[in-house]
Amino acid sequence: MKPLDELTRPNIRTLAPYSSARNEYSGRQARVFLDANESPYNNPYNRYPDPLQQELKEVIGKVKGVAPSQIFLGNGSDEAIDLLYRCFAEPRVDNVVAIEPTYGMYKVCAGINDVAYRPVLLDADFQLSAEALLSACDERTKLVWLCSPNNPTGNNLDAAEMEKVLRLFQGIVVIDEAYAEFSAQRSFRYRLDEFPNLVVLSTFSKAWASAGVRLGMAFASEAIISIFNKVKYPYNVNQLTQEYALHHLSDMTQTENWTSVLLEQRPKLMEAVERLPFCQKVFPTDANFFLVRVDDAQSVYEYLVGEGIIVRNRSRVALCQNCLRITVGTPEENEELIKALEEWGDGGKYAAHTTSGS
């Protein structure tokens, strides 16, 4: 890895961050707070929240097995994705390299930040080749984007190939583990001390059933987290979200049970989809969704919309022609989906569709 100073954008390296009232005095023993121009009347949210979310990071650190100083919390993982560009990638000068296909936000944020985005196709099994990825990198490549389990393909990337990228790439390697709770692969967040250039992303949005509160996590070296803290909005995670998260983390049995149910449902749903006459291939998955190639994805998609069931048509994504991405739902929801698809496949509507050639 290049020295972190060299990877950081010059304006960020020399930035004097905003110092908020709650930064300057954060002790709890004081009784009278007249330093932040807040209302003294408890609404009950009259006070600014802890800018560094220290209590919450203590708890998340225990759950995730990471030191609080190695945690960044943001308004969804999306905030961490954007921050990585703002901290490390100089607009119109630097570039980033990413696997393709993958999560769309890496590319959108590259566009917003005016940074060149270099996609590198996965192989036919949606696997990563470290060599192919690294050969797309040059002196100006600051970030490499990996996602495991990957979205929309669902599969884990090969751990040995990811490790090779971590060892050989001179910039920052991001591994987005938004779906890791559904996978048996060991998280890379346990290896932060081994790889100073590693950033692991995680989220409350998927297995933790809290997409609506917008809380994302990044795990990285203390040095990288310090740069994030300098650049982020001072109060980027609001008090309601911090309280919700603390409450949520105080008992994880329910979310763990839900994950077990989804993992039980996953193969059943995939097998039922595989039996459909218009199914070409169900791709293996390590996430709470899977990709399926059908004869005509757009027709299946439109038919399901008519039935009030929404899946994601990924046909326009590289390597995903005629593929639908299906999220595993409750047992009842999955049954409803299968019933609808079987009705279509059983002659009636599917046969009419194939003979009419529309």
Ligand SMILES: *Cc1c(COP(=O)(O)O)cnc(C)c1O
């Ligand atoms: C859903 C998802 C996220 C979650 O983003 P949030 O902003 O935390 O909701 C992150 N990465 C990937 C690959 C995802 O599919």
